[in-house]
Amino acid sequence: MKIPKPLGEMIPTGYKVIEQIHGDLNKDEQDDVVLIVKKIDKSKIVTDEHGKVVDRNRRGVLIALKNNDTYDMVIKNLSCFSSENEYGGAYFPPELYFNIAKGNLYFHYGHGRYGYWEYTFRYENRDFKLIGYDNSRNRGPIILEVISINFLTEKMLIKKNLKPSEESGKEVFKETWEKFSMPTSIGLSEIHDFDRLYIQRMIEESQ
Template identity: 50%
Template sequence: MRKLLTILLLTFSTTVFAQVAEKKDLVDFLPEGYDIFEKIDGDLNKDGLEDNVLVIKGTDISKVKTDEDRGELDRNRRGIIVLFNTNGNYELALENYECLNSENEDGGVYFPPELSVKIEKENLYFHFGHGRYGSWEYTFRFQNSEFELIGYDETSKRGPVTDRKTSINFLTRKKHEKVNTYENELDEVFKETWTTIEVKRLIKLSEIKDFDELDMTVD
């Protein structure tokens, strides 16, 4: 009886594993109540295969609002699913369903920042563009079996003129700042500083509840 039970358990485990490993359709990884908003391809785990990042978006109709100036706005939040390519099949590497706000978020007196997700040199980038006000970007790398935040870059602008540029490397624990001195009205003249920062632990993408709440103020 014990041998039979062991065989049945092994057979069941093998069947479940095969079902997980044989997922070939990206939509099979979508949680209920979400659609694919955008798909990004690129190698993230340095195996030479094209992995997939899905930006997903909720479909709750109660979160579709009507604005008197902008009309109907879908305020459902967005999230991320990362799938590793395993020779034609897909393996779930990360899921974070609501870490990104809606593309129709209320920006107050400003318009909401525009999100761009890309893969370059095995790194995963989240770029937020705010037009003439500047931009900020988060860089993640797959290491220690996690996607960890290894870099942050921010540019503050006043129209076409750059006020400040900040770049943080969490691996080297260095912060680089360039501040416009406005010594010359025709040219941007920057004062540069390098500082060493304290990093107790790297932020994991899986832990981020809301990108808007990340505080990149470091000393």
């Protein structure tokens, strides 16, 4: 994995880059960089419940905005994501995907037949503010409920399947719009653990 030299020098000691994506995040037509990093701690290399040796070091994110031949590191959150090998009990851990589209940064958790949830961030004042959250709760191929939250308009769309016993493709959804108010925005730099970021609970408690 080739990392631009000026950026490689900014990676903290004791961490390795496991993934990188590129795209314009601040509308200056330059290719900014998002690095997913992982701590290097041998004590977190363990044997799991199936006898397999796995790396349970947590993951984090570095975001650097390109400025001609240099980079400006605006986000350094080194442990906000759990390990891809985290123990999930009866469930397998979700797959985490990263994407840049239309200037926004997306963190997408895919959980197979159980659905997915996704966070949308936008650059603002040297941080990335949470502007959207989507959650799909599934039972196999059947969608049971979809929630879409827009933090810019402070509106939430809830789509509930009225016929959950029907086969996939025959869902009938009831749509409900709710208005909410958030006193403060959520910045990526402030998120300590995405696994404990309970969006709907936070909205309910702020009303």
